[in-house]
Each structure stands twice: as structure tokens, then as C-alpha cells.
Amino acid sequence: MAIKRAINIDNLDFAYTLGQISLTELIKQLPEEPRRFYMFGVPDYNNLGDQAVAYAEKAFFKRVFPEITYIEILESQTDDAIKELVPMLRESDMIGYTGGGNIGNTYLDHEEPRRKVFSTFVNNKTISFPQSVNFEDTEQGQEELRKSQEAYNKNPNLTLVARETQSLDYFKKNFDVDVIYTSDIVASLKPDPSDVERDGILFIMRQDTEKVINPELLERLSYKLNNVGDDVEQTDTVLPFKASDSNADTAANLDEVRISERGWLIERKLEEIKASEAVVTDRLHGMIFCVLTKTPCLVFDNSYGKASASYYNWFEDLDYIQHTTEKDPDKLAPMIEGLKGYEHSYLHDFSHSYDELIDLIKK
Amino acid sequence: MAIKRAINIDNLDFAYTLGQISLTELIKQLPEEPRRFYMFGVPDYNNLGDQAVAYAEKAFFKRVFPEITYIEILESQTDDAIKELVPMLRESDMIGYTGGGNIGNTYLDHEEPRRKVFSTFVNNKTISFPQSVNFEDTEQGQEELRKSQEAYNKNPNLTLVARETQSLDYFKKNFDVDVIYTSDIVASLKPDPSDVERDGILFIMRQDTEKVINPELLERLSYKLNNVGDDVEQTDTVLPFKASDSNADTAANLDEVRISERGWLIERKLEEIKASEAVVTDRLHGMIFCVLTKTPCLVFDNSYGKASASYYNWFEDLDYIQHTTEKDPDKLAPMIEGLKGYEHSYLHDFSHSYDELIDLIKK
Incomplete structure (x- = not known):
């Protein structure tokens, strides 16, 4: 069919997130060989912090794992995408959930799709990208924690990545899954230097x-x-x-x-x-x-x-x-x-903070 | 202020069409010298023909008039943009309205903003990009024609561009404004050749x-x-x-x-x-x-x-x-x-069909 050959692999996720093809159709067109990473929870809302996380995640894969086919799935597409992906999933496929600061009971519109993803793809390597957690010490907060525990713990192949030690400790204490520690994924971006004069x-x-x-x-x-x-x-x-x-x-x-x-x-x-x-x-x-x-x-x-x-x-x-x-x-x-007054000439390089995450994806 | 210097001129219209700055703020940041062309009626709806027209119009200016600052205004922004532009308009500014096939009574949601633009900026060079016209021979059609005649004829600096002779004749007969004739602006695009094998x-x-x-x-x-x-x-x-x-x-x-x-x-x-x-x-x-x-x-x-x-x-x-x-x-x-079976090796070049339009913008 004409259209199949006309799609550029680099834009497959673009075609999918714009609703121009279904996930099923997209998967049929993926190259057979390379490994695939399905990143769920990609935001289409106006929080630039969350947008930067998704942008940095894609850039991270492009830089470190150019051979992996990286497919973005919008948060709003979660239910349909799960339905379509389940019958087409291969053993070697990896599942990701976007990072940020929204594990907890404050943003249930983010927490609920995350539970669905973790508790569905239990046989595949699953990685929750660098996150912070906040379940409040209230009845509602603890009830939501129990729901998340139940969903996350169903997945023996799940790794939670914490972006600071407070969340690292919390994850270890409250979830029965692997936990690793990196900096926020946005710190892995390498923006162009600028010669704009600073003012104000x-x-x-x-x-x-x-x-x-x-x-x-x-x-x-x-x-x-x-x-x-x-x-x-x-x-x-x-x-x-x-x-x-x-x-x-x-x-x-x-x-x-x-x-x-x-x-x-x-x-x-x-x-x-x-x-x-x-x-x-x-x-x-x-x-x-x-x-x-x-x-x-x-x-x-x-x-x-x-x-x-x-x-x-x-x-x-x-x-x-x-x-x-x-x-x-x-x-x-x-x-x-x-x-x-600071001479801010020294730029810290956080690359090594991601080593454990890179190893996890590699193996 | 920091933000002013941070905006890239190439992206000013992008910042504006995304609602990140107001038109007033955008105009304040434009370079003083070059000529400006405000293209109204730019579509944000899902008709790819109309999208191709807007895309080709911008490409046309970039190729033929790189020195002109080209500002796109979405059709949905028409009323607000008119309000903001009126007090800031300069004598040398040009006004455009996007081309296509929608002058007439069939698509009043396109015709009504066009009337407003033409009847407002009556002292500036105004160009309706290559269009086709269809006012039906019904009572409603003729009533809408009278409204458009009234609005268009208010503007002594308006030129209508027809993209085929049927519309050329109609414009000449029914409107008291200058009329010229070119091919559809999409024919001015020069897409990359492809070596995809054809099938189906x-x-x-x-x-x-x-x-x-x-x-x-x-x-x-x-x-x-x-x-x-x-x-x-x-x-x-x-x-x-x-x-x-x-x-x-x-x-x-x-x-x-x-x-x-x-x-x-x-x-x-x-x-x-x-x-x-x-x-x-x-x-x-x-x-x-x-x-x-x-x-x-x-x-x-x-x-x-x-x-x-x-x-x-x-x-x-x-x-x-x-x-x-x-x-x-x-x-x-x-x-x-x-x-x-045709050996479709010969590509016609329509460049010269736009000569009169180019002269009109130039002078």
C-alpha cells in the first residue's frame, strides 16, 4: 500500500499522536529488528516542566540509545493504547512511564493511568522515569497509596527511578519493586550556549x-x-x-x-x-x-x-x-x-548520574 | 526587559499564533525598517488544501521577498487582531487575506472575517491572495454578494487575485476593485523529488x-x-x-x-x-x-x-x-x-504566472 512506504520512521510517533494513524497501524510499520521502547504518559497539557521532562526523555534515548525505536504515547491516549498494544507486544519490548513530580495523591489524573500501565504490562521490562512522590498523610492519601502499591507491586519487572533521596527512601519503604536513583531527566539536556546580554x-x-x-x-x-x-x-x-x-x-x-x-x-x-x-x-x-x-x-x-x-x-x-x-x-x-555577582562559568555535568538507568535499559 | 531580547524574529508569528504574546507586543518588537505584510485568515482547521495555501504563501514571501516581515494571523484571531492592529498600523504596511476557494456564500465563516479586514484597512495596500468565487444564484447568495460588494468596494487599495478565468471574470464584473490573475499559490511550491517506488x-x-x-x-x-x-x-x-x-x-x-x-x-x-x-x-x-x-x-x-x-x-x-x-x-x-503509462518527467514551472502579483507587492 502506498501509504505504508510513505511514512518516515522518525515521524511515526508524530503521526500517531496526531491521530493520523492508529497505534496498531504504527506498530505494523515498525522495523522488525531493533528494540522498542513505549513511553507512556507523555503530556499534551501546558505545564512546561512536564513538557521539558518528555522532551529530555526523547533526547536522552536519541543520544544514548539511537538504535532503540522510541514511541511516545500521550497520557490522554493511555486506555486506547493499552488495548491496542497488549495483543501486539513482543517479549523484548520495554515500557516506560514519563518522569516528573506527580506520583502520589495530588494529581490523580496522572496517577491513575500510571497504575493501569504498570499493572498491565507485567511481563515486560517497565521503567518509571525519574520521579518525586507525595502521598499525603491523610486518609485519602493513604488510600491512594494502597491503590498504587497494589498496582505497582503486580509488576515484578518494574523499576521506579527516584530523582532525589527523599523519594528514593519512600519508594524503597513503600513499594516492593526495584528502585534506582538519578537526577531529574531535564538535567541531561544540553542547551546551546547563548551570548544574550543579561538584564533584570x-x-x-x-x-x-x-x-x-x-x-x-x-x-x-x-x-x-x-x-x-x-x-x-x-x-x-x-x-x-x-x-x-x-x-x-x-x-x-x-x-x-x-x-x-x-x-x-x-x-x-x-x-x-x-x-x-x-x-x-x-x-x-x-x-x-x-x-x-x-x-x-x-x-x-x-x-x-x-x-x-x-x-x-x-x-x-x-x-x-x-x-x-x-x-x-x-x-x-x-x-x-x-x-x-557570581561568575557562573562552571557547568556541572550530570551525565554519570544516569549510569544505572542506562545499564538497566541496556541489559 | 529580558523577554524582548529573547524572542527570535523568525518565530514572532509562532509566538503570537500560540497566544504566547499579544499582537501589540509582537508589533513593538518588530524591526523598525523593513516592510511588513500582515496575512489574515490563516487556517487552523483540518482542510489540508487550505493549509497548503497558507504554507505556500509563507514560502512565497520567504523566497521572493525575504526582506519583508511576514506576520500570520489566524482566522480565529481576526476580531482581536483588527482591534490591536488599527492603532499601530503604518502607512507602508501591507494587508493580505489568504487564498483558496472560499469567496462566496457557501462558507460564511470565512467570508465574514474577510469582509471585516477589507473594509477596515482601507488606506493600506490590500491583497486578496489567489481565490475562486462562488455566490450562488439564489436569494441568499445574492444577498451575501451585496454584503461582500459593499465591504470590498470600501477599500480603494484592494486587489483581488483570481486563480482561474471564471473567477477573474466574476470579480471584474461584480466588484469595483483591481483584479489580477495568477495560478493557485500552491502551484508555486517546489517539493523535493522522491525516489519512492510507485504502487497502486x-x-x-x-x-x-x-x-x-x-x-x-x-x-x-x-x-x-x-x-x-x-x-x-x-x-x-x-x-x-x-x-x-x-x-x-x-x-x-x-x-x-x-x-x-x-x-x-x-x-x-x-x-x-x-x-x-x-x-x-x-x-x-x-x-x-x-x-x-x-x-x-x-x-x-x-x-x-x-x-x-x-x-x-x-x-x-x-x-x-x-x-x-x-x-x-x-x-x-x-x-x-x-x-x-505516462512518462511524467516534464514538470511545468508556474513561476511566471505570479509576475503581476510580485510587481504589486514590490511597488
């Missing part, structure tokens, strides 16, 4: 339920920084952010991010950060974007220590990244001014 | 109200072609088409096509056509895709002669493109078999 302070602050910094503190801090001559802009890693001097009410909501768009959106966010003298953030991926672009960064925390856990595991020895629990603008402003 | 017959048939070929005729024709050993596949230039042997009900609807996706989708359709020995179509852009890929093609017509008008103006002398009004499968099958 960028706040990258969450607006959601994990927020612990109140808007009034940010206003007062912003005012203080303005007084010493710093431009301040506010943004977030959840889209859309609104350009400060734009006619904001005409900017449309970007409620869906396509695979073809995520690279551009991430590059743009990195450019924005690269063009700043310093960043203030309570977003884990805000901090990691600063690490990647060697941008001085002051890190607050989210409500359950996601950012600080990673900070103390991975980034504490980077002098241009600092963590604080301070809440007094009079003390915060000089900390930020001080950070601006 | 591809039907590219419309399912909409412009359809004149009934499904039963296609079934009988398909059966006849199968009998002489030809594989037959059916598709359309409106997405999604369904791969014939796929688990069709799991293929998602592609209801929105992003600018970042249209190039890939068009290339994929061209690949599909290039991989066919012959095409049967009642789609104007089905025929033009065949012209571009030198694929033997038998052309039926739509309900008001859109395809045949262009055929007799532009493609009649291409031996591998043939038009028919025949409806008897017994006669059609041998015509298709005969077409397969």
Missing part, C-alpha cells in the same frame, strides 16, 4: 496548590529590587504566562501543547532565563533551567519540599544556585543582589 | 457538500481496478483520513492543525501521492499536489466547476493530468490504466 530579575513562581510564597511577599520584594534599579518580570513554567506590558486579555490560552511545539516553547523559556541576571523560583524545573543556563538562582520551596530535596541532592555545590527558607523581603533583596 | 491507485475524494461523485460509483470503480490487479486506497485532503487497515475507531480527530504541524502534514500527503501510480480526485488541491509530484491524475469536478476551471486554465497541456466528466466505471477504469 525574573520571578518564576507557581500559582497552584503547591505554592507557599504569598503574592504580597513577592510584591514587596519586587518593589525593593526596583528601588535599587532592577527590572523585575514575573513568569511561570505553566503556560500561558503573560508578557508584562502586553495587551494581556488578547493573549489566547495555550491549553494544549503539541509535541511539535514543546521544543520551541522550552527553548523560548530557556532564552528568557538566559537573558536574566538572576532568577527567583519555587519551581523545581525553574531551578533546573537555571542550572542548565548557568543563571544565578534563589530557590524557595513548594509545599512538600520537592525543590529543596533536589537542591540538597544535586545542586547544593553549584555556587550560583542557592536555597532559602527566608521570608523577609529586607533580607531576600540583598541575597538576590549578591547572587548576581 | 489513490482516490482523493471530497465528502462535503461540493461532492458530485457518488460513493457507489467509486466502489464499482475500485472493484474494477482491483480486478486488474491494482491496489486502491481512499483518502481526502481534509483530515483525518483513516488508514484503510487500521483500527480506525481509535484514530483521534485532528480538529485543529497548528502552524508547526502543517508542513509535516502536507509533506506527508505529498509523499502518499508520490507513492501512487495514479490518482483519481475531485479536489483542486488533490490535482495540484499531483502536478507538483508529477503523478498521473484523473480529475473529476466539484459541484461548481472549481477543479475544471483551474484545469483548463493551467494544467490542460500536462499530459499526465486529465479531466473527465465520464461517470461510467467501465469507461473510467481503462482511462486510469492508460494514465499510468
Whole structure:
């Protein structure tokens, strides 16, 4: 048939995620020989941190395992994809679930499809990419933990990857599966260096339920920084952010991010950060974007220590990244001014943190 | 501000069409010097013919006028964009409206924004890119014609471009504006040659109200072609088409096509056509895709002669493109078999058909 030969293997997942062919049809067209990795849970929503995770995962496979056929399955496609994949799965196929910070009871729309995937493909190597976990110590939280335990423990071939030691310990204590430890997969990205002149302070602050910094503190801090001559802009890693001097009410909501768009959106966010003298953030991926672009960064925390856990595991020895629990603008402003002075020439290479993950995929 | 310097001029319209910045903010960041062309009516819907038109328009400017800043405005953004552009418009700015086959009363969701654009920017050079027109000879059709006449005639700087002589004559007779004549802008594309081996017959048939070929005729024709050993596949230039042997009900609807996706989708359709020995179509852009890929093609017509008008103006002398009004499968099958034999080595160059349009933009 004409159409079969016309499909480029590099774009098979693109054709599938755009609904241009079914997963069944896609699998029929895959080359027989190479190994296959099915990455489930790929986001099509507007959280740029989660988008960066999926983008970095694909880049990781392309760089380290170019011989593996990598198939992305959107989170919204989970149920249909499971139905289609079950009868077509081969023994050598690997199953993955995208990383991030959403194992737990806070985001059940992410946790529920993950349980289905882990408890379905129990005979194949299954890898949960670098994650943080948070089951709250409430009745609901513990009930959801039990459901996840039941689903995960069904799979004797499952490995959970923790991206900080807090989650590593939690996984070991609460799940009867293999557990390994790496940095967040986004830290494996290698963005282009930039020669943009840096100017101003960028706040990258969450607006959601994990927020612990109140808007009034940010206003007062912003005012203080303005007084010493710093431009301040506010943004977030959840889209859309609104350009400060734009006619904001005409900017449309970007409620869906396509695979073809995520690279551009991430590059743009990195450019924005690269063009700043310093960043203030309570977003884990805000901090990691600063690490990647060697941008001085002051890190607050989210409500359950996601950012600080990673900070103390991975980034504490980077002098241009600092963590604080301070809440007094009079003390915060000089900390930020001080950070601006750092000669952020040293870029840490996290490649070796992924060695165990690479071995796991290899064998 | 950091963000301003971080935006790449090549991607400004991308940032705007994704709602990441407002048009006002975009315009503030444009280089002062070069000329600007605002192309309105850019589609984000799943008609690949219309998508190919927008894709070819942008490619046309990039090739012929690389010095002009080309800003795309989605049809769905028309009202907001007009509001924002009016106070920021400069005398030298040009306004365009995307081409296609939808001037008339059949597609009022396209005609209404076009009227607004033409009747608003009356002091600037305004160009309606190559179009076909169809106002039906009914009370409703003639009433809509009067509305369009009123809107178009308000603009003394408007030029309508017709893509075939039938529309050229109609424009001249019914509108009090300048009119010029070119081929469809999609014919200006220069796709890569391919060395895919051709196999089978591809039907590219419309399912909409412009359809004149009934499904039963296609079934009988398909059966006849199968009998002489030809594989037959059916598709359309409106997405999604369904791969014939796929688990069709799991293929998602592609209801929105992003600018970042249209190039890939068009290339994929061209690949599909290039991989066919012959095409049967009642789609104007089905025929033009065949012209571009030198694929033997038998052309039926739509309900008001859109395809045949262009055929007799532009493609009649291409031996591998043939038009028919025949409806008897017994006669059609041998015509298709005969077409397969053509040595389609000669590619017509339509470049000169755009000379008058180029002069109009230049001066």
C-alpha cells in the first residue's frame, strides 16, 4: 500500500499522536529488528516542566540509545493504547512511564493511568522515569497509596527511578519493586550556549496548590529590587504566562501543547532565563533551567519540599544556585543582589548520574 | 526587559499564533525598517488544501521577498487582531487575506472575517491572495454578494487575485476593485523529488457538500481496478483520513492543525501521492499536489466547476493530468490504466504566472 512506504520512521510517533494513524497501524510499520521502547504518559497539557521532562526523555534515548525505536504515547491516549498494544507486544519490548513530580495523591489524573500501565504490562521490562512522590498523610492519601502499591507491586519487572533521596527512601519503604536513583531527566539536556546580554530579575513562581510564597511577599520584594534599579518580570513554567506590558486579555490560552511545539516553547523559556541576571523560583524545573543556563538562582520551596530535596541532592555545590527558607523581603533583596555577582562559568555535568538507568535499559 | 531580547524574529508569528504574546507586543518588537505584510485568515482547521495555501504563501514571501516581515494571523484571531492592529498600523504596511476557494456564500465563516479586514484597512495596500468565487444564484447568495460588494468596494487599495478565468471574470464584473490573475499559490511550491517506488491507485475524494461523485460509483470503480490487479486506497485532503487497515475507531480527530504541524502534514500527503501510480480526485488541491509530484491524475469536478476551471486554465497541456466528466466505471477504469503509462518527467514551472502579483507587492 502506498501509504505504508510513505511514512518516515522518525515521524511515526508524530503521526500517531496526531491521530493520523492508529497505534496498531504504527506498530505494523515498525522495523522488525531493533528494540522498542513505549513511553507512556507523555503530556499534551501546558505545564512546561512536564513538557521539558518528555522532551529530555526523547533526547536522552536519541543520544544514548539511537538504535532503540522510541514511541511516545500521550497520557490522554493511555486506555486506547493499552488495548491496542497488549495483543501486539513482543517479549523484548520495554515500557516506560514519563518522569516528573506527580506520583502520589495530588494529581490523580496522572496517577491513575500510571497504575493501569504498570499493572498491565507485567511481563515486560517497565521503567518509571525519574520521579518525586507525595502521598499525603491523610486518609485519602493513604488510600491512594494502597491503590498504587497494589498496582505497582503486580509488576515484578518494574523499576521506579527516584530523582532525589527523599523519594528514593519512600519508594524503597513503600513499594516492593526495584528502585534506582538519578537526577531529574531535564538535567541531561544540553542547551546551546547563548551570548544574550543579561538584564533584570525574573520571578518564576507557581500559582497552584503547591505554592507557599504569598503574592504580597513577592510584591514587596519586587518593589525593593526596583528601588535599587532592577527590572523585575514575573513568569511561570505553566503556560500561558503573560508578557508584562502586553495587551494581556488578547493573549489566547495555550491549553494544549503539541509535541511539535514543546521544543520551541522550552527553548523560548530557556532564552528568557538566559537573558536574566538572576532568577527567583519555587519551581523545581525553574531551578533546573537555571542550572542548565548557568543563571544565578534563589530557590524557595513548594509545599512538600520537592525543590529543596533536589537542591540538597544535586545542586547544593553549584555556587550560583542557592536555597532559602527566608521570608523577609529586607533580607531576600540583598541575597538576590549578591547572587548576581557570581561568575557562573562552571557547568556541572550530570551525565554519570544516569549510569544505572542506562545499564538497566541496556541489559 | 529580558523577554524582548529573547524572542527570535523568525518565530514572532509562532509566538503570537500560540497566544504566547499579544499582537501589540509582537508589533513593538518588530524591526523598525523593513516592510511588513500582515496575512489574515490563516487556517487552523483540518482542510489540508487550505493549509497548503497558507504554507505556500509563507514560502512565497520567504523566497521572493525575504526582506519583508511576514506576520500570520489566524482566522480565529481576526476580531482581536483588527482591534490591536488599527492603532499601530503604518502607512507602508501591507494587508493580505489568504487564498483558496472560499469567496462566496457557501462558507460564511470565512467570508465574514474577510469582509471585516477589507473594509477596515482601507488606506493600506490590500491583497486578496489567489481565490475562486462562488455566490450562488439564489436569494441568499445574492444577498451575501451585496454584503461582500459593499465591504470590498470600501477599500480603494484592494486587489483581488483570481486563480482561474471564471473567477477573474466574476470579480471584474461584480466588484469595483483591481483584479489580477495568477495560478493557485500552491502551484508555486517546489517539493523535493522522491525516489519512492510507485504502487497502486489513490482516490482523493471530497465528502462535503461540493461532492458530485457518488460513493457507489467509486466502489464499482475500485472493484474494477482491483480486478486488474491494482491496489486502491481512499483518502481526502481534509483530515483525518483513516488508514484503510487500521483500527480506525481509535484514530483521534485532528480538529485543529497548528502552524508547526502543517508542513509535516502536507509533506506527508505529498509523499502518499508520490507513492501512487495514479490518482483519481475531485479536489483542486488533490490535482495540484499531483502536478507538483508529477503523478498521473484523473480529475473529476466539484459541484461548481472549481477543479475544471483551474484545469483548463493551467494544467490542460500536462499530459499526465486529465479531466473527465465520464461517470461510467467501465469507461473510467481503462482511462486510469492508460494514465499510468505516462512518462511524467516534464514538470511545468508556474513561476511566471505570479509576475503581476510580485510587481504589486514590490511597488
